[in-house]
Amino acid sequence: MIKETILIIEDDVDISQMIEERLLKEGYQVFCAYDGEEALTLFHQQTIHFILLDLMMPKLDGMQFLQEIRKEHTTPVMIISAKDSEIDKALGLGFGADDYLTKPFSMLELVARVQATLRRVSQYQVGEVKQVQKEAEVIKIGALEIEKLSFSVKKNGEALKLTSKEFNILDLLVSSPKQVFTKAQIYEHVWAESYYGDENVINVHMRRLREKIEDEPSKPVYIQTIWGIGYKLGDNL
Incomplete structure (x- = not known):
């Protein structure tokens, strides 16, 4: 059964393909973008439930992409970057990143983080429906x-x-x-x-x-x- 849809935004093809293969094995539907502009187009064309975002991207960098989608969307975003300073900056600017992993990271931890975030989002949405009429x-x-x-x-x-x-x-x-x-x-x-x-x-x-x-x-x-x-x-x- 197809699970949620994940958008991988990573300009390193080898890393992107490695993540894609693992997520496909877990049953997720996966889209890949290799620059920020392509990512933005895919995001608006597809229903995306989770985003893995590298910050150092050509054409439109990760923080610009995140700032753009946060104008109207609350889709969970996990930053993946080799630079702690860039991660720290992205979190600090309040653009709405939900989590982060520093490269290099284990695929086991990445999958666990993705699953945990999607589970929380699902639980929150169910709870929201039940409580929508409550103060x-x-x-x-x-x-x-x-x-x-x-x-x-x-x-x-x-x-x-x-x-x-x-x-x-x-x-x-x-x-x-x-x-x-x-x-x-x-x-x-x-x-x-x-x-x-x-x-x-x-x-x-x-x-x-x-x-x-x-x-x-x-x-x-x-x-x-x-x-x-x-x-x-x-x-x-």
Whole structure:
């Protein structure tokens, strides 16, 4: 049975074909684009459920592509790049990337990440249908207003541009305000897969989340670091 449709945007033909072959074996329908303009055309021509996006692309680079599709679409996007600095920049600009993998990566981990993200999207859509007639739950923490149904966050009435991972991290901490979560627990809750010990994944997302919600990210109030253990919601809110 054909599963969801995945668009691979990667100008290295060997890497693209390697990913394509593995995803086809998993039962996904796959389209490949080798530059940003071709990717944009395919995206608008086909129904795409997930995007694997290299940032260093000819004609239209990955960040330009992501910025363009985010004007109207929330399709999950996972960045694949050999440069940590480029990944960090893409996440930080708030264009809406959902996850990332640094090259080189294992195909096992890539498939696991794709499956986990598509599973979460499916569960969210089912839940959204069931709750569409219910009043949206709004949680107020300090100057933040967190609306779970619409996955939106406001600070002092102004909407914040959080990625899905950033929102889910915040939601996890808010849902259990007195609990201290280890990095492994955060990863397993938010990414819905086993923790591989890559602390940089959590560090990048936590830093970017703090930059968006804190008045002074270097002196966080909303997300408290418990040294040697993990993170928790701030006590003085």
